[in-house]
Amino acid sequence: MFFAFTTILGWNYYGERCVTYLFGVKAILPYKIFFLVLIAAGAFMKLDMIWLIADIVNGLMAIPNLIGLILLREVIITETRQFFDQLAAKSSTSLKESAI
Known part of the structure; x- marks a missing residue:
């Protein structure tokens, strides 16, 4: 019961x-x-x-996120490659230091 309330x-x-961000303070009421x-319903x-309504609404929340991912794909690809390049450089440095 406590979990449902929270x-x-x-x-x-x-x-x-979200409503405040999208529509302003007047939309809160x-x-x-x-x-x-x-x-109540x-x-x-x-x-x-x-459960059906909850599944549909949760699925609809994915749409703006997927659009954002598509629009930012170039940034995502660049940042991901940069991250893995840095990770590879650190691991190769660690291997060289451990060999000494």
């Missing part, structure tokens, strides 16, 4: 910050009302339907 609080805070309506829904 999860609701966490998602509420996360959503509130409508978001809170919408969130409370969803909590969830109390009367069947568990299968709740």
Whole structure:
């Protein structure tokens, strides 16, 4: 029960910050009302339907992240190569030092 309550609080805070960032402070009250309506509706829904909605919403959250990854692919590739080059240089230096 405690985990469910803290999860609701966490998602509420996360959503509130996102709504504030996207739409401004004026959108907080409508978001809170919408969130409370969803909590009340969830109390009367069947568990299968709740899981289905949760899965759909979590899947939809991946869309902006995937778009961001696609748009930043060149930066990601450059940074990843640079990281692994530095890692290889450090490990080869460590091997040379341990041989001495």
